[in-house]
Amino acid sequence: MATFITGSTGYLGAHVAANLLTGCADPLNLLVRAKDSREAEIRLWNALQLHLDFERFHPFLKTRITVFRGDLTEPRFGLGEEDYRRLMRSTDSIIHCAASLNRRSEKTCLNVNLRGSLEVLNLARRAQADHGLRRFSHVSTVAVAGQRQDEVVQEDAAIDWNRTDYDPYARTKKFSEHMLRELLPDISYIIFRPSIILGDSRHGETAQFDMVRAFVFLAQLPILPFRPEDRLDIVNVDFVANSIVTLHRKEKPAHDAYHLSSGKASQTFHELTGVLAAARRAIPPLFVPGLEGPFCAVVNWLAGWRGNAVGHGASLMKVFLPYLTYNTVFDNTRVVLETGQAPEPFSKYCFPLFKFSREHHFVYPYRPWPED
DSSP: OEEEEEOTTSHHHHHHHHHHHHHOOOOEEEEEOOSSHHHHHHHHHHHHTTTOOHHHHHHHHHHTEEEEEOOTTSGGGGOOHHHHHHHHHHEEEEEEOOOOOOTTOHHHHIIIIIIIHHHHHHHHHHHHHHTOOSEEEEEOOGGGGOSOOSOEEOGGGSOOTTSOOSSHHHHHHHHHHHHHHHHOTTSOEEEEEEOEEOOBTTBSOOSOOHHHHHHHHHHTOSEEOSOTTOEEOEEOHHHHHHHHHHHHHOSSOSOSEEEESOGGGOEEHHHHHHHHHHHHTOOOOEEOGGGHHHHHHHHHHHTTOOSSHHHHHHHHHHHHHHHHSSOOEEOOHHHHHHHSOOOOOHHHHHHHHHHHHHHTTTOOOOOOOOOO
16 A cells, blocks of 8 residues: 655655655655656656655656656546546555645635645545545645744644735645545544745755745845844754654654744844854844835835846745744644654755855756666
């Protein structure tokens, strides 16, 4: 029996898939959007080469991975009757990683995060009725907590239906959690809520650049419109993936929801900018909180510049700015106690991430499929 993973060609999903491939012997069912088998294999190779060389990847593809070419938002993923039945009957656990992080598009978030999640929940119900489902793990986000200021948020206090949402992404992920609890009451499930995932603590390489662009954009400014002692809940992707795999495979987890975050150990703007400036041999920025309004106006103006790095960076900053000003962190005591692992401070690996992203112009240097 296999673990079904959605989003395996995405940044976090690839980390989760790689951990399962290298850390256990279970087969994987992977949903991949592609027009043919060759394109699906190449997409998987591109996603997993950050973790595996081709000599390790290719045998896994032939022996441990079953690819189902489909689309999350299509009924039964767009699979034929035989393929869907094969997927359902061979799946004994599900890790739902796929999501749209397009915070600017309500339509995209509705299609992927709601309609797509509903299709995954339907698969879980059918697998449960057919042979039983061991575990359903759902990757959500701390953003479901809505607009908050100067707080430490516990897992059980995160959902407040009377609180305003930050954006379509947060709103649809919150309702996805609600659907899970309502539709799978008889299945063992876990909700994972990562905070801002930014880089891998083991190296500077990354294949996800949207938030990194905003980080680099800020890192190069001489003046920042933030309060220097505000904290940023940034977490390394390797900690998030390890936590998901560990708890997904655990027979009896202690809780049904976990914040995968830096929690109370989150570092301040002052700490992070000081470390990064020292590594770059640059002057640390000056913090002027009173400039937040004018800064937002300038960012909105620059976001209109199309076709250049400044405009793109500003458009991303426009989306992520609310997440940088709430000075709210998400308690991670549960996951740290249960797994025995804590996230690495962002200051430890922020400069390698900054350096790699700049040197490669925010594009991962993918290696092609070997000709032979």
